[in-house]
Amino acid sequence: MSEAVEIRAVHRADFQQWKQLWDGYNAFYGRTGDSALAPEVTLMTWSRFFDSYEPMHALVAEASARIVGLAHFLYHRSTIQLPPTCYLADLFTVEARRGQGVGRALIGAVYEHAKLAGSPRVYWQTHETNAVAMRLYDQVAERSGFVVYRRSV
Amino acid sequence: MSEAVEIRAVHRADFQQWKQLWDGYNAFYGRTGDSALAPEVTLMTWSRFFDSYEPMHALVAEASARIVGLAHFLYHRSTIQLPPTCYLADLFTVEARRGQGVGRALIGAVYEHAKLAGSPRVYWQTHETNAVAMRLYDQVAERSGFVVYRRSV
């Protein structure tokens, strides 16, 4: 990276900056305008990062005192292993910092968290058309061959 | 279905029969012989179905007093909605009963559970080469276009 990027746990004081990235991330997935996340969802998700009962965590990447990336992940049960699995739910880098290793550093920090937490596996989903993201993912993880089905109920 | 199949929550007394199906399911995914699940994993997973603290559940399909199918699912947090998401972790029908609607009935019962539990979405993964399963899944759910990356840590 062109300058030092620090990966650290999110702090409550980061809210304004984090919110900007979170909005940008959601816009990328079409959750903007009329389809935007309800504000109470954002507030709840934020509060869960600081709720010691919730196995949900947020890391941010900081450079020059600005937050330039985020990673949200959570642990959930697995039926085929004793310890929980680590699901990387959200990953985002501000546009100006893409291609400089921020995403890779965030993913690495999630791996580290999972390892320390005794969780043997980290996984995430990406859209099959997201070639840019997959260039990185193919370097740091394995494309499993599994695809996701879903249904609103 | 050729005869009545009842979908119900698993009972402790089902262990022997459930175990046969579970072993069959795992064998399908190559977890057999030297690669078999450790017995303590199976026992722990089983115990979690009856642990009121764990948001992990099992349904079985019963026909003629025999268990002919299973579905394991769990609720976990989502960053983009208030209620949890429902993850269908495992689905299996004994070979003699395939193509008779057992899987469809199990999936429908998971939908029902999620709806009652206030969880707006059910999802699962399947391998992109599993054409047989996808014939059913394409009827009862949406192929999301998302693919799964993972990494052992």
Added chain:
Amino acid sequence: MSEAVEIRAVHRADFQQWKQLWDGYNAFYGRTGDSALAPEVTLMTWSRFFDSYEPMHALVAEASARIVGLAHFLYHRSTIQLPPTCYLADLFTVEARRGQGVGRALIGAVYEHAKLAGSPRVYWQTHETNAVAMRLYDQVAERSGFVVYRRSV
């Protein structure tokens, strides 16, 4: 009881009636006026009853289509047993129905829930000056001899 009281899980449609009892219960513990629970706490607690990820439950006692009692309980881990413990957090009967077995029926239903859920123990706290409540509790449970210390941090 003078007339039939049904104990059942709370429904979303019960909110208005439940809220009246909840306010009465909180007032009993001095949480009223300036010391009242913040409205967002009540709304969150309510939402958790319907959140399949949260091991928190509410039962109500209904008589003549009116809610006349409530019991809130949750499961949490124990270090000295495999299954979770059941903590009865809140119990309340409307004044006009006291002494008619509503509290006893609610406690009994919590016992039943815990037994079915595989939790071997139910516990709760009461103030040492609450002689009225203890008349009932001494009949349906054991006064353990343990007292509660606490500290705001």
Added chain:
Amino acid sequence: MSEAVEIRAVHRADFQQWKQLWDGYNAFYGRTGDSALAPEVTLMTWSRFFDSYEPMHALVAEASARIVGLAHFLYHRSTIQLPPTCYLADLFTVEARRGQGVGRALIGAVYEHAKLAGSPRVYWQTHETNAVAMRLYDQVAERSGFVVYRRSV
């Protein structure tokens, strides 16, 4: 304290030493001989300290490279506050180190953990006859006036 005592999170390598203290603690509460905890309970509790899905934690006090005290605590939901409550489940100091501030240091570290974790309250139970423990507890916390009822189901 007569020499430096460090309070730290438990490590997997501590198992043998931790187990000695845990056995001593259980013996104090009569869980010894025929009434001893089943070994699988101890193993499960131990494993939960390292399970990132479980909101259950262990701290140890170390002096001269020996573990001389332990504290186990967990977060669970509360109906009257948004964040979880912190329950200090177990506290123990080896006999040779009593009266030297080990328990106080452990409790202080639990307070610190709870504060950082956003949990506004720490509580625990002690037997009303445990005058020695209460001498400490009366200094670092408030005797709430609440007593514990319980029932095996």
